[in-house]
Amino acid sequence: xxxxxxxxxxxGGLAGGAAIAAxxxxxxxxxxxxxxxxxxxxxxxxxxxxxxxxxxxxxxxxNKEQNLPEPxxxxxxxxxxxxxxxxxxxxxxxEKAYTVVQKYDVPGREHPLFRKVQCNHCxxxxxxxxxxxxxxxxxxxxxxxxxxxxxxxxxxxMVACPFxxxxxxxxxxxxxxxxxxxxCYDTRLxxxxxxxxxxxxxxxxxxxxxxxxxxxxxxxxxxxxxDAYVDHVYGENEVGGTAWMYLSDVPFxxxxxxTHLGTQPIISYVKEFLGMVPMVLTIWPALFTGFHLLSNRKxxxxxxxxxx
Amino acid sequence: xxxxxxxxxxPVVSDxxxxxxxxxxxxxxxxxxxxxEYWAVQLRNPFNWVLWAIxxxxxxxxxxxxxxxxxxxxxxxYDYPWGLFLGWGLFTMVPLSASGFMMGTTxxxxxxxxxxxxxxxxxxxxxxxxLFAVVFLQVDLGQPWRLIYPMFVSLGPAAVLFLVAWHVATxxxxxxxxxxxxxxxxxxxxxxxxxxxxxxxxxxIAGIILSTLHQGALGALFTYAPGxxxxxxYSSPFQWLHFFVSAVFAGLSMLIVVSTLTKWFMRWxxxxxxxxxxxxxxxxxxxxxxMALITYLVIKIIGIAHxxxxxxxxxxxxxxxxxxxxxxxxxxxxxxxxxxxxxxASLARFAAILAVFGIAxxxxxxxxxxxxxxxxxxxxxxxxxxxxxxxxATYIVVYRAVLARMPILYTWKEKK
Amino acid sequence: MGGRKKTLxxxxxxMLLTAPLAAQSWAAEGPGTVxxxxxxxxxxxxxxxxxxxxxxxxxxxxxxxxxTGLAPTDPNCARCHKAGDKANxxxxxxxxxxxxxxxxxxxxxEGNPQLHHKGKLGLKGAYHQKCLGCHTAMGGPTGCxxxxxxxxxxxxxxHSGKYAPAPGASDGHxxxx
Ligand code: SF4
Ligand code: SF4
Ligand code: SF4
Numbered sequence: 001x002x003x004x005x006x007x008x009x010x011x012g013g014l015a016g017g018a019a020i021a022a023x024x025x026x027x028x029x030x031x032x033x034x035x036x037x038x039x040x041x042x043x044x045x046x047x048x049x050x051x052x053x054x055x056x057x058x059x060x061x062x063n064k065e066q067n068l069p070e071p072x073x074x075x076x077x078x079x080x081x082x083x084x085x086x087x088x089x090x091x092x093x094x095e096k097a098y099t100v101v102q103k104y105d106v107p108g109r110e111h112p113l114f115r116k117v118q119c120n121h122c123x124x125x126x127x128x129x130x131x132x133x134x135x136x137x138x139x140x141x142x143x144x145x146x147x148x149x150x151x152x153x154x155x156x157x158m159v160a161c162p163f164x165x166x167x168x169x170x171x172x173x174x175x176x177x178x179x180x181x182x183x184c185y186d187t188r189l190x191x192x193x194x195x196x197x198x199x200x201x202x203x204x205x206x207x208x209x210x211x212x213x214x215x216x217x218x219x220x221x222x223x224x225x226x227d228a229y230v231d232h233v234y235g236e237n238e239v240g241g242t243a244w245m246y247l248s249d250v251p252f253x254x255x256x257x258x259t260h261l262g263t264q265p266i267i268s269y270v271k272e273f274l275g276m277v278p279m280v281l282t283i284w285p286a287l288f289t290g291f292h293l294l295s296n297r298k299x300x301x302x303x304x305x306x307x308x
Numbered sequence: 309x310x311x312x313x314x315x316x317x318x319p320v321v322s323d324x325x326x327x328x329x330x331x332x333x334x335x336x337x338x339x340x341x342x343x344x345e346y347w348a349v350q351l352r353n354p355f356n357w358v359l360w361a362i363x364x365x366x367x368x369x370x371x372x373x374x375x376x377x378x379x380x381x382x383x384x385x386y387d388y389p390w391g392l393f394l395g396w397g398l399f400t401m402v403p404l405s406a407s408g409f410m411m412g413t414t415x416x417x418x419x420x421x422x423x424x425x426x427x428x429x430x431x432x433x434x435x436x437x438x439l440f441a442v443v444f445l446q447v448d449l450g451q452p453w454r455l456i457y458p459m460f461v462s463l464g465p466a467a468v469l470f471l472v473a474w475h476v477a478t479x480x481x482x483x484x485x486x487x488x489x490x491x492x493x494x495x496x497x498x499x500x501x502x503x504x505x506x507x508x509x510x511x512x513i514a515g516i517i518l519s520t521l522h523q524g525a526l527g528a529l530f531t532y533a534p535g536x537x538x539x540x541x542y543s544s545p546f547q548w549l550h551f552f553v554s555a556v557f558a559g560l561s562m563l564i565v566v567s568t569l570t571k572w573f574m575r576w577x578x579x580x581x582x583x584x585x586x587x588x589x590x591x592x593x594x595x596x597x598x599m600a601l602i603t604y605l606v607i608k609i610i611g612i613a614h615x616x617x618x619x620x621x622x623x624x625x626x627x628x629x630x631x632x633x634x635x636x637x638x639x640x641x642x643x644x645x646x647x648x649x650x651x652x653a654s655l656a657r658f659a660a661i662l663a664v665f666g667i668a669x670x671x672x673x674x675x676x677x678x679x680x681x682x683x684x685x686x687x688x689x690x691x692x693x694x695x696x697x698x699x700x701a702t703y704i705v706v707y708r709a710v711l712a713r714m715p716i717l718y719t720w721k722e723k724k
Numbered sequence: 725m726g727g728r729k730k731t732l733x734x735x736x737x738x739m740l741l742t743a744p745l746a747a748q749s750w751a752a753e754g755p756g757t758v759x760x761x762x763x764x765x766x767x768x769x770x771x772x773x774x775x776x777x778x779x780x781x782x783x784x785x786x787x788x789x790x791x792t793g794l795a796p797t798d799p800n801c802a803r804c805h806k807a808g809d810k811a812n813x814x815x816x817x818x819x820x821x822x823x824x825x826x827x828x829x830x831x832x833x834e835g836n837p838q839l840h841h842k843g844k845l846g847l848k849g850a851y852h853q854k855c856l857g858c859h860t861a862m863g864g865p866t867g868c869x870x871x872x873x874x875x876x877x878x879x880x881x882x883h884s885g886k887y888a889p890a891p892g893a894s895d896g897h898x899x900x901x
Contacts, residue, residue, distance in 0.1 A: 053856060055868060060881045074884040076868075087684025092386060111860070130532045132473055133457045134464035150462040153450020155389035156469050160532035168450065170384035173377030176450035194825035202868075203856070204849020208825040209833075217843045224800045258535060266532055269544040270468060273528035276548070277471065277521060284517045288417055292509065295419040 042142030043189065044211035044243040045198060046218050047116060049255070050228060051205045054081065054101055054114035061200030062099045062118075065184055069096050090256070093117060095169040098181040099197055104255045113250055116205070118197070119144060119165045119181035120235060121243035126266035127157035127166055127180075135178070141190065142211060142243040143183035151177040162239055162261050183243070211243055218247055240265030309339075309349060309712075313576035317341075320713075321579070322721035323496050336494065339712060355573075359701050366698025369691050370447070378450060381691040388679065388686040390448075392696050395675035397444020399526055400668045401437050402476075403551070406559025408434015408483050409519040410596070412512040425582045426589045428490055428716045429570070430563050435483040436710070437562075438476060440703040447695060468528045475522035482515050493720040494713060520552055527551025530674055538678035540620050540629040541670075543611035553607060557600035558667040560593045561640070564660035566707075570717055577711060579718035587653040594656035597663065598644035605637055625681065632673060636666015754778060762822055763848050766878030770871050780862070787854055788814050804840070820850040 060075035062068070073080055081103035083091050090102040099118035106113050121144045128136035128144060132154065136146045153176055158166045166180040184195040193199075194208040207214060218233040234252050235245035238261050246252070253259040313319070320340040323330055331340065338346045350356055373381045382391050411430025414420045446452040458464065458473045485504055492500040504511070527547040530537050534544065543550065570578060571586055612618060620626050643659035646652065676686065711717060754774055761769025781787060785794040785808070789801055793810035796802050811818070821829050824846020833842055845853060859866050868874065879885035 051853060053866075057882075060883070063883075064881050070889050071883055072889060074888050075882040076884050086385075086387070086686070089683065094386065126532060130467050130469065132464045132467040132469035133454075133462040134467075135462065147462070150454070150457055151451070152454040152457050154448075154469060155450070156467070156529065156532070158386065158389035159529075159536070162533075162535055164387060167386045168384075168389065170379035170382065170450075171377060173375060173380075176377060192827040192830075198825060202848055202852040204824070204845050204853065207843060209830060213834075213842065221843065261535060266534070267466075269531045269534050270528055272545045273468065273524060273531060273548040274466075276524075280517060280520050284520065285513050288413070288513050288516055289509075292417045292419070295417070 039138075039140045039142065040212070042140060042211050042243060043183075043208065044121070044142055044214050044245060045183075045195065046207040046209075046214040047244060047246045048205055048207070048221070049113060049115055049246055049248040049250075051203045052101070052114040052116060053203055054078070054103055054112070055202060056080075056101050057200045057202060058116055058197035058206075059097065059099055059101060061196040062181070063097070065187060065196035066098055066182075068098065071096065093119075093165055093167050093180065095167045095171065095179045098179065102256065104250075106250050106254060109250060113248070113255055115255055116197070117165075118244070119183070120163055121181075121183055122239055122265070123241040123243070124239070124265035124267060126160035126162055126239065129265075129267040129270075130156045130160035132156065139185060139189075141183075141185070143185040143189050144243075145182045145185045146178060146180070148177040153177070160266055162258065162266060211241075211245075214245060218245060221247060234259075237263040239263070240268075309574070309576045312349065317576075319577060319718075321715075321718055330496075333495070336713065359705060362697050362701045366694050366701070369694050370698055373447065373691075373695060378448075381689060381695060383686065383689050383692075385686055387683055388676065390675055390679075391686070392676070392688045392692050393444050393448035395672050396668070396696055397448070397699065398441050399671040399675050401441040401444065402526060403523060403555035403558035403667055403671065404562040404664065405434045405437020405441070406519060406523060406555040407431075407563040408438075408486070408559070409479075409512075409515040410556065410559050411563070412486060412515050414596075416508055416512040417516075422585075423589060423592065425585050425719075426563070426567060426593075428487070429567060429711075430559075431483060431486050432490075432707075432710060432716050433563055433566055434559070435480070435487055436703060436707050438480050438483065440699065440706075442476065442480070443699055443702075444696075447699060468525050468532070472522050472525045472529070475518045475525065479515060479518040479522065482511050482518065485511055486515070490714045490716060490720075493715050493722070498722075519555075523555040524548030524552040527674075533679070535682075536680050537674060538620070538625050538629075538681040539615060539617045540612065540625060541674045541678045543615060545614065546607055546611045549607055550604070550611065553600055553604045554667060554670065557597040557604065557640075557663055560597040560600070561660040561663035561667070564590050564593050564597075564657055565664055568657045568660070570711060574708070574711055574717065577717050581719060582717050590653045590656050591648055591651060594644045594653075594659065595648050597660070598641055598648065601637055601641040601644065601663070605633075605641065608633070608637070625678065628673075628678075632666060632669050635662060636669055637663075640666060760851065762817065763851075764872070766881060767868070767872035767874050786858075791819070816850055817847055820845055820847040822847040824849065 056075045059071075063071060063075070080091060081101075085091060090104075091097075091100045093100055099116060102115045102117060104113045104115060121138075121142055123138075125136060125138060125144045127146075128138060131146075133150045133152055135148070135150050136144060136157070138144050153168070155168055155178075157178060158164075158168060166178050169176045169179055183189050184193075184197075188195055195206075198206040198208045207217065209217070215233065215236060218236070222229045222231055222233070229247050229249055230251050232252060233245050233247060234257055235242040240263065246257070248255065251259075309317075318326070318340075320331055320336055325331055325340075341349065369381065378384065385391070407430040411423060411427045411434075414423050415427045446455065449455065454461075458470055459477065464470050486508070488504045489501040492498065492504075525548065527550055530542065531544050531547050534542065567586060567590065571583065575583070612621075621630065640659040640663035643655050643662070647654075647656035647659060680686070756773070756775040758772040758774050759769050760772050777787075778784070783794055783797060784792045785797050788794075789798070790796040790805035790808045791811035791814045792808070794808045796805050796808065813819075821844075823829050829846075833839060855864075855871070856866055858864065865871065874882070874884075880887050883889055
């Protein structure tokens with residue numbers, strides 16, 4: 001009886017083998033991304049919100065650079081600032097726009113504040129770590145790009161992105177894929193050129209450079225003009241740091257930034273589960289085989305009793 | 309069919325007809341009725357009328373989803389990437405189908421042969437639930453034809469969904485294997501049954517591992533969205549445990565509900581052994597479910613205490629949370645306990661309905677209602693709802709068809 | 725004031741040599757008008773009335789920082805250039821790169837660890853921040869086409885004018901619900 005059990009267990013184990021192998025690699029991969037912290041010389045963009053005038057040249061430039069479909073309204077039409085999506089929220093990135101400029105009327109501020117929204121190119125991107133076909137890639141240059149030829153359309157990255165960035169081409173029946181800013185990687189960043197929106201901005205709201213230099217610059221700007229900025233570089237530490245960072249004269253939580261994201265990358269919230277996977281894989285089989293043998297021994301003992 | 313049986317109709321229970329000749333497969337599919345009788349029975353059943361109505365509206369819309377894309381059947385929300393297809397079809401169907409691995413464990417591992425007469429129903433409930441969860445997933449995926457990509461084309465092994473995909477796939481295989489005996493009896497292939505018998509223990513243990521992990525993984529999927537899911541439904545360290553433990557009572561409760569339905573509507577197909585044991589087994593399941601419920605209640609409270617989320621209980625969200633906990637957890641717990649104590653199977657059945665409702669509410673809350681709690685509530689598109697009804701109706705049709713034929717609710721009389 | 729005038733004249737002479745200015749007409753204090761066209765792409769060149777602006781600006785340093793030899797108005801600049809460090813050229817372009825963020829520009833900044841002006845604006849940014857900053861504060865014109873008209877190429881990229889999307893062209897999927 002015992003012998004048969006062991007044999008049958010081994011056979012059945014094969015069925016689970018594939019899964020176990022799969023999870024084995026999962027552990028390695030996890031170790032690989034653990035406390036990654038970004039490439040040392042990666043590039044970034046510092047966005048100085050105090051300088052933006054809401055001209056939307058960046059949106060126009062992005063539309064052209066990324067070959068995006070024709071917009072619903074001209075890029076010089078200011079009425080888009082008043083548009084509200086569900087829940088009274090301002091416009092967000094869509095399958096047709098990788099970047100949008102939002103307008104905030106801040107009480108006490110003389111002029112409205114404009115905020116350019118696009119992918120923040122996180123150091124440890126939630127989109128990347130949640131993708132089950134490994135479509136995303138963080139390049140050494142700092143961009144978070146993705147391979148749309150493998151995107152299955154599960155949309156987990158959209159759920160995971162703490163900044164509500166990736167959009168999805170729902171309108172396409174045959175080839176819907178994730179759509180988001182790629183920091184102009186294919187056409188520019190790869191060749192050492194700045195993103196199209198950065199270059200197009202008349203106000204030079206955005207400064208392109210090495211992330212570590214930008215951080216110094218950001219803090220220098222704050223210390224040079226302590227009255228002109230709040231003392232916070234948004235993106236320096238948020239969810240493990242992002243390549244795109246922001247300076248503002250208005251507290252970030254007043255202009256739609258989530259200031260409760262914490263400094264841990266999103267994947268760290270999932271680690272507890274991923275960490276217990278190998279445990280289940282190793283302990284469960286032994287544990288339940290043990291249960292089985294125990295319960296059967298009881299049966300056997302009972303049978304003996306009944307016989308006698 | 310119940311009335312037919314009372315008129316003396318004898319359903320197929322073995323390879324041989326009364327006169328000693330063998331049933332052909334076609335005859336078995338027709339339930340041993342002549343085609344004319346068979347269709348007459350189908351037409352007479354008012355439940356089928358409802359199904360036809362659902363199909364009349366639902367099938368064109370389901371086809372439309374693949375012709376015009378997801379944008380035609382959903383609101384194309386970027387903020388709510390997951391709607392009812394996953395909220396109901398994946399996150400709710402999968403825990404309700406946890407009965408498979410639990411019945412396997414109870415009977416094969418713990419040697420509780422007394423549960424044998426309901427084991428196959430548990431396994432079938434598991435298999436079909438998973439199968440249709442995959443169907444729902446296929447409706448929801450933007451490019452369903454790429455479903456095998458995470459398996460073979462481009463692997464993202466560090467992602468929780470990768471684990472879900474692999475485990476659901478392997479577990480489905482596992483469940484098919486576990487049901488091969490029922491199929492082989494019905495088809496008359498004794499060899500297949502023998503083979504499965506020899507590996508059943510391995511299959512069962514694989515089933516437990518895979519189930520623990522993917523039931524938990526479904527919860528862990530939401531840990532990717534710490535700021536989006538309301539803190540009362542979110543717990544980074546315990547989310548997987550909450551989902552796993554709640555799947556235990558969800559599966560058991562669903563099994564009680566389904567067995568109750570079979571007792572009412574498919575009595576003709578149940579054999580004496582099944583019917584006479586059902587009340588006792590229901591109470592057995594109730595006991596298991598109540599243990600899972602109390603565990604769940606405790607770890608839910610621990611979850612709240614761990615993140616110090618007490619203050620949220622006083623908000624509107626807190627009231628909604630308490631509603632879910634009281635109706636879906638505490639009441640079923642009380643009723644189950646009373647049912648076990650007083651050997652009252654009807655009360656256990658009522659508790660099961662509440663628990664199933666509670667689980668559905670919990671999963672929909674996590675995936676949709678309390679998701680993006682700081683933004684706005686997404687009301688699904690009506691076409692999305694129609695598709696959910698259509699696919700779920702198909703689940704019921706398939707479920708009923710298998711129950712009517714294969715030896716799930718009755719024991720096959722083997723050839724001597 | 726006399727000294728300043730002279731400086732300006734000298735400076736303007738230098739400007740002739742260095743700045744790519746298409747046309748300049750001379751007034752008493754520096755160029756009368758300046759054609760700012762080196763970056764013109766989507767817009768026509770700006771004809772900048774320098775003479776008028778010298779009249780409204782409190783000091784040349786408002787725009788030229790310390791390069792004209794006057795004390796800079798920005799206290800941050802004054803930390804080093806308190807007395808005003810006259811530069812060989814006062815043209816915007818001689819300090820503010822018209823190839824900002826290009827590989828060469830970044831390499832130049834990177835390669836000079838001594839460089840203090842690491843965040844120095846490019847030419848376009850310098851123009852716009854300076855012009856718009858003042859115009860906003862003093863009520864000057866601030867619309868893009870108040871200073872330079874957009875050309876056909878500009879209309880195309882902005883999907884405006886004859887390139888404007890047909891009204892109601894939206895397929896309803898652009899709004900994210
Ligand atoms: S182009 Fe620059 S100034 Fe204009 S809206 Fe974009 S970021 Fe703001
Ligand atoms: S902002 Fe969102 S989409 Fe962009 S890299 Fe970070 S997680 Fe990914
Ligand atoms: S970096 Fe490129 S893709 Fe991203 S918003 Fe700017 S122009 Fe668009």
